Amino acid sequence: MRTYTLTRGRTKPRHLLGLETVLDAGPGRPGPAQAEECEEILALCRERRRSVTELAGRLRWPVTAVKILVSDLLDADVLVVPVTAPYAASDTDSDASPSTQLLAALSAGLKRKWPDAIAYPQAG
Amino acid sequence: MPSPTPRPGDPAVGLRTPSRPPAGAPTVLKVVIAGGFGAGKTTAVGAVSEITPLSTEEYLTEASADVDSLEGVEAKQTTTVAFDFGRLSLPDAPVPLELFLFGTPGQDRFVDLWYDLSRGAVGAVVLVDTRRLESSFTPVSFFEDIGLPFVVAVNQFDGAHRYHPEQVRAALELPASVPVVTCDARDPNHVAGVLLTLVGHAVKNAAAGPVRPTSTTTLQDA
Numbered sequence A: 001m002r003t004y005t006l007t008r009g010r011t012k013p014r015h016l017l018g019l020e021t022v023l024d025a026g027p028g029r030p031g032p033a034q035a036e037e038c039e040e041i042l043a044l045c046r047e048r049r050r051s052v053t054e055l056a057g058r059l060r061w062p063v064t065a066v067k068i069l070v071s072d073l074l075d076a077d078v079l080v081v082p083v084t085a086p087y088a089a090s091d092t093d094s095d096a097s098p099s100t101q102l103l104a105a106l107s108a109g110l111k112r113k114w115p116d117a118i119a120y121p122q123a124g
Numbered sequence B: 001m002p003s004p005t006p007r008p009g010d011p012a013v014g015l016r017t018p019s020r021p022p023a024g025a026p027t028v029l030k031v032v033i034a035g036g037f038g039a040g041k042t043t044a045v046g047a048v049s050e051i052t053p054l055s056t057e058e059y060l061t062e063a064s065a066d067v068d069s070l071e072g073v074e075a076k077q078t079t080t081v082a083f084d085f086g087r088l089s090l091p092d093a094p095v096p097l098e099l100f101l102f103g104t105p106g107q108d109r110f111v112d113l114w115y116d117l118s119r120g121a122v123g124a125v126v127l128v129d130t131r132r133l134e135s136s137f138t139p140v141s142f143f144e145d146i147g148l149p150f151v152v153a154v155n156q157f158d159g160a161h162r163y164h165p166e167q168v169r170a171a172l173e174l175p176a177s178v179p180v181v182t183c184d185a186r187d188p189n190h191v192a193g194v195l196l197t198l199v200g201h202a203v204k205n206a207a208a209g210p211v212r213p214t215s216t217t218t219l220q221d222a
């Protein structure tokens, strides 16, 4: 199914959504005006939080189509962007590189998950 | 031996109590895994992902002549690119984290996608198949130019001549600061190790001062 048919001719999402933007089910319900496909997005987000990319991959729709439909659903509170844990949100700019604090947490988390992982000594 | 009853006022107890997870969703971090055709990108994503790697499609608007037919639906020339998505959660990290992995092919028609994926990313892994070393040049220079920390992981394919990482470093003209490691993309411990190497490298970069993708960073290469 192509973007055009899915979104009734619209080619641009109204919300600024990244490929990694995560969506959660919200309190709203899809209205009759919304595409049938919105139900499929909602069903996936009810199971767990899903990124824009994951939704597109699972539904086999182009990312742009998903972004346009997700924009509709955000406007109707059917979907919400979950709020991350407060102490992690040290950066107000989501485009910025992750803080060293977050990188250290990632390193620790990976080591806990794969105690046998081999990290190579840093060159230079 | 009975453990002492935790007292509410004890700060050490409060810190370790797992029954009170911090409010809010895990923080999302992302890593880009780039490489040439058949370099093992999907394999590497799948080795550590909690879900089977998803192939996701996006349309890129392009001025190039190399375009796929889009049934004439849009006026602009668009090309379809597919990239892999995988994710893993790290609930035991000091801060609850979710790591997104994006696997993306190495041709330069993907550059717009690389910009998107690189924004705010931890860094990139360039997977190298030594039988097609030249396909690594484009992603390597892209990540160098935008100042995203990256590591090079050399896949050890069966039957392929095994190059020493230093030979690959020389062939790709990589500075000594860029880690070059060998890996088997099928082995989760290897891929996790490459990710750890990348994170270590990113920490080092961050400590050396914020690298901004501006012209000043590309000019000086001392």
Ligand SMILES: Nc1nc2c(ncn2[C@@H]2O[C@H](COP(=O)(O)OP(=O)(O)OP(=O)(O)O)[C@@H](O)[C@H]2O)c(=O)[nH]1
Pocket: B035, B036, B037, B038, B039, B040, B041, B042, B043, B044, B105, B155, B156, B157, B158, B183, B184, B185, B186
């Ligand atoms: N021996 C060996 N084989 C590998 C390794 N990584 C991947 N392979 C194999 O190489 C083949 C290609 O791997 P893929 O993960 O599909 O490569 P890719 O980069 O996703 O390929 P495209 O998406 O087609 O560009 C598969 O048959 C893998 O099983 C490795 O580290 N060692």
Ligand SMILES: [Mg+2]
Pocket: B041, B042, B043, B084
């Ligand atoms: Mg692949």
